[in-house]
Amino acid sequence: MILLTRKAEFSAAHYYWNNAWSEEQNERIFGKCANRNGHGHNYTLEVTVAGEVDPITGFVVDLKLLKEILEREVVGVYDHRHLNLEIPDFATVIPTTENIAVAVWRRLDGKIPNARLHRVRVYEMPDLFADFYGEFGEEASQ
Numbered sequence: 001m002i003l004l005t006r007k008a009e010f011s012a013a014h015y016y017w018n019n020a021w022s023e024e025q026n027e028r029i030f031g032k033c034a035n036r037n038g039h040g041h042n043y044t045l046e047v048t049v050a051g052e053v054d055p056i057t058g059f060v061v062d063l064k065l066l067k068e069i070l071e072r073e074v075v076g077v078y079d080h081r082h083l084n085l086e087i088p089d090f091a092t093v094i095p096t097t098e099n100i101a102v103a104v105w106r107r108l109d110g111k112i113p114n115a116r117l118h119r120v121r122v123y124e125m126p127d128l129f130a131d132f133y134g135e136f137g138e139e140a141s142q
């Protein structure tokens, strides 16, 4: 088994807001991120797949195909969008780095031929990233 990682980038806007809370509580917990006009990030995505090296091609997966899948399923959907307002993935969850990693996993899982999704890493900034390995908690798996 070998791990192979492909990077992709997208730019998107978001804000942090919990509808169950008062405006004061949202501002206290989320600070400037609670500004509902939103703000943007240049996100970097790293998608790692696990599989066996094909003895004929030397590949785990066709890299061109992997790039196309990332483009179709994630980058083309999220890029230059307001995640809270335009992307159904975040209709009921706050588009934090953590939740974006989970949403990207859901979009890609089962879509990559001959390989299994191993890790989704999302960088919101160069010094902040979240990793998801497909282990859903009770609540999220429903």
Ligand SMILES: [Zn+2]
Binding pocket: 014, 033, 039, 040, 041
């Ligand atoms: Zn932000």
